[in-house]
Amino acid sequence: MAKVIIFGTTLSAELAHFYLKYDSEHEVVAFTVEKEYLKEKEYKNLPVVPFEDINEIYPPEEFQLFAPMTELKMNRVRERIYNEGKAKGYKFISYISSKATVFPEAQIGENCFILEDNTIQPFTSIGNNCVLWSGNHIGHHGVIKDHVFFTSHVVLSGRCVVGNNCFIGVNATIRDGAVLGEGTLIAMGANLTKQKTEPWSIWKGNPAVAANISSKDIKI
Structure with missing residues (x-):
C-alpha cells in the first residue's frame, strides 16, 4: 500500500x-x-x-x-x-482494475491507468504513463510504449508496436503486426489495415487512410 x-x-x-x-x-x-x-x-x-x-x-x-x-x-x-x-524524486503508482484480465507474462510500467474489462494477453509490454480506458483488447506479444492513450473498445491485434504518444479512438481496429509511429492518432471507428504509420500522422475511415494534417496540429 x-x-x-x-x-x-x-x-x-x-x-x-x-x-x-x-x-x-x-x-x-x-x-x-x-x-x-x-x-x-x-x-x-x-x-x-x-x-x-x-x-x-x-x-x-x-x-x-x-x-x-x-x-x-x-x-x-x-x-x-x-x-x-x-x-522531483517521486515514484508513481499504477492502477489496474480488478475487473481487467491481465495474464502473468504481461509487463506494465508505472503511472498507468487501466480500467475494467481490458484484456491484456500474454507477452504484452506496456510502458510508463499509459491510459487504457475500459473494454480494450490488447493482443499477444504487443508492445505499447510510453505516454499512450487507448479510449474504449479498441482491438489491437497481436504483435503490434505502438509508439510513444499515440492516441487510439473508440472502436478502432488495428491489424496484426502493425507498427504505429510516434504520435500516431487512429480516429474513432477507424480500421487500420496498413502495416506501418508515419510519426505524428492521423488515420481515419474504413479502411483507414492518412489525413493531410499532423496530429501535432490538433487540440487533443
Missing part, C-alpha cells in the same frame, strides 16, 4: 480517486495542481497543494504520485507532468 497524491482536480482525477478508494489498497491523502490552476484548497475532503511545492509538504520518501491525466496535446501534457514528478 502507498500513500498517494493524485495530480489534478478534473473528472479524470475524480475517477482515479474513486477507483483507488474502492478497488485498491492505496490511500489517497491529497491532490495537487500547478499554482496557476489552484482555485480551491480542498477536493473530495482532502487538501489540494501546489505541485511546485509538493516536496516540502509530501516528501517523495514517504508518498507516491498518480497522474491519470487526459490525452491533451497528444499526451504531451501528461508526459510533462510525469517527467517533472520523476525529476
Whole structure:
C-alpha cells in the first residue's frame, strides 16, 4: 500500500480517486495542481497543494504520485507532468482494475491507468504513463510504449508496436503486426489495415487512410 497524491482536480482525477478508494489498497491523502490552476484548497475532503511545492509538504520518501491525466496535446501534457514528478524524486503508482484480465507474462510500467474489462494477453509490454480506458483488447506479444492513450473498445491485434504518444479512438481496429509511429492518432471507428504509420500522422475511415494534417496540429 502507498500513500498517494493524485495530480489534478478534473473528472479524470475524480475517477482515479474513486477507483483507488474502492478497488485498491492505496490511500489517497491529497491532490495537487500547478499554482496557476489552484482555485480551491480542498477536493473530495482532502487538501489540494501546489505541485511546485509538493516536496516540502509530501516528501517523495514517504508518498507516491498518480497522474491519470487526459490525452491533451497528444499526451504531451501528461508526459510533462510525469517527467517533472520523476525529476522531483517521486515514484508513481499504477492502477489496474480488478475487473481487467491481465495474464502473468504481461509487463506494465508505472503511472498507468487501466480500467475494467481490458484484456491484456500474454507477452504484452506496456510502458510508463499509459491510459487504457475500459473494454480494450490488447493482443499477444504487443508492445505499447510510453505516454499512450487507448479510449474504449479498441482491438489491437497481436504483435503490434505502438509508439510513444499515440492516441487510439473508440472502436478502432488495428491489424496484426502493425507498427504505429510516434504520435500516431487512429480516429474513432477507424480500421487500420496498413502495416506501418508515419510519426505524428492521423488515420481515419474504413479502411483507414492518412489525413493531410499532423496530429501535432490538433487540440487533443
